[in-house]
Amino acid sequence: MxxxxxxxxxxxxxxxxxxxxxxxxKRLPTYELFVEGGKEGVKMAVSLLPFLxxxxxxxxxxxxxxxxxxxxxxxxxxxxxxGIPSDIAPLAFTRPISGTAAxxxxxxxxxxxxxxxxxxxxxxxxxxxxxxxxYIITVYFGAVGIHKMGDALKVGLLADIIGIITSIIxxxxxxxQ
Amino acid sequence: MVNYIWAGMAITGVIYAMINGTMDQxxxxxxxxxxxxxxLSIGLISVLVFWLGLMRVAEKANILSGLSKxxxxxxxxxxxxxxxxxxxxxYILSNFIAxxxxxxNAATPMGIKxxxxxxxxxxxxxxxxxxxxxxxxxxxxLTLVPTTVIAIRMQYNSQAPTEIVATTIIATFITTITxxxxxxxxxxxxxxxxxx
Numbered sequence: 001m002x003x004x005x006x007x008x009x010x011x012x013x014x015x016x017x018x019x020x021x022x023x024x025x026k027r028l029p030t031y032e033l034f035v036e037g038g039k040e041g042v043k044m045a046v047s048l049l050p051f052l053x054x055x056x057x058x059x060x061x062x063x064x065x066x067x068x069x070x071x072x073x074x075x076x077x078x079x080x081x082x083g084i085p086s087d088i089a090p091l092a093f094t095r096p097i098s099g100t101a102a103x104x105x106x107x108x109x110x111x112x113x114x115x116x117x118x119x120x121x122x123x124x125x126x127x128x129x130x131x132x133x134x135y136i137i138t139v140y141f142g143a144v145g146i147h148k149m150g151d152a153l154k155v156g157l158l159a160d161i162i163g164i165i166t167s168i169i170x171x172x173x174x175x176x177q
Numbered sequence: 178m179v180n181y182i183w184a185g186m187a188i189t190g191v192i193y194a195m196i197n198g199t200m201d202q203x204x205x206x207x208x209x210x211x212x213x214x215x216x217l218s219i220g221l222i223s224v225l226v227f228w229l230g231l232m233r234v235a236e237k238a239n240i241l242s243g244l245s246k247x248x249x250x251x252x253x254x255x256x257x258x259x260x261x262x263x264x265x266x267x268y269i270l271s272n273f274i275a276x277x278x279x280x281x282n283a284a285t286p287m288g289i290k291x292x293x294x295x296x297x298x299x300x301x302x303x304x305x306x307x308x309x310x311x312x313x314x315x316x317x318x319l320t321l322v323p324t325t326v327i328a329i330r331m332q333y334n335s336q337a338p339t340e341i342v343a344t345t346i347i348a349t350f351i352t353t354i355t356x357x358x359x360x361x362x363x364x365x366x367x368x369x370x371x372x373x
Contacts, residue, residue, distance in 0.1 A: 033237055034234055036230075049218040053215065056213060057187075062186040063206070065190040065203045067189050115334070137312060140288055155363055156313055156316040170351070
């Protein structure tokens with residue numbers, strides 16, 4: 001674990017050094033190249049803004065009205081029959097839609113149930129093993145101007161469902177003696 | 178599909194607010210979330226400029242193409258329609274590596290760059306096969322060390338904050354493999370429907 005933490009902190013500065021040493025040895029104009037590439041980043045962030053804003057506002061309307069909670073409440077009994085604990089349902093639903101909201105729910109679950117509880121471990125695993133599908137699709141397709149997404153959203157959401165089920169199974173097997 | 182989901186969430190939200198009297202919260206949420214989105218996008222400028230700048234240097238120094246040569250056999254199996262020496266391979270690989278080490282802020286710029294390269298290959302506004310595969314792998318997450326989760330657990334006095342690392346890796350691994358298989362399944366279905 002310690003080694004992994006050290007690698008995580010060392011990797012970026014070392015990468016910067018490696019890239020600059022290689023480029024300097026090849027006599028490339030490093031600073032000019034950096035600025036030239038960086039300009040693209042400004043354009044990219046600005047062009048991303050409407051995509052992100054539209055998606056975030058729509059999600060905010062859905063959440064703040066209470067419709068999301070109502071939907072989760074409606075589905076909780078159904079999920080319980082399939083073996084998905086009702087405490088975890090809000091996280092399972094929010095994880096693909098909003099990264100910050102999911103993180104808040106995870107923190108709340110860990111706080112209420114304790115980090116060493118089944119729910120606490122499950123929330124931790126679920127938070128780490130799936131990603132915010134809506135954000136990734138919005139940003140990546142938005143940045144390059146893809147309008148027809150094909151099966152991307154369907155496959156992405158299916159993968160999220162599998163991620164949730166897998167987390168429940170893995171945590172059950174590993175932590176329940 | 179994304180149009181329906183996008184409009185659907187907003188419409189359902191407003192109708193629900195009409196019935197349940199939460200219009201006040203919705204009204205506030207529209208403008209506070211819009212301002213959050215601007216903050217998020219502006220915040221992205223710093224990482225985008227830094228990484229795209231550094232990546233331009235790496236690209237000109239032939240580091241990216243060298244990197245993609247090393248991992249050619251593995252990556253080209255996943256993305257059969259990308260030519261083997263294409264720069265897209267280098268960016269895809271950098272994105273995967275950044276994700277594995279939990280460097281979220283480095284992963285996004287490299288992922289966008291990879292998408293740009295893939296778009297230059299397909300040259301249309303329809304998502305190509307490799308774009309979908311790439312996105313699915315990203316949405317199923319590639320984290321090895323969930324640093325944020327560990328930090329939260331420590332905050333709530335966990336006796337073993339890192340005990341969930343193993344379960345996270347196992348769950349991520351199974352999910353990613355299944356996601357790739359589902360992606361292949363959908364691809365075959367598309368090909369078959371196209372032939373009919």
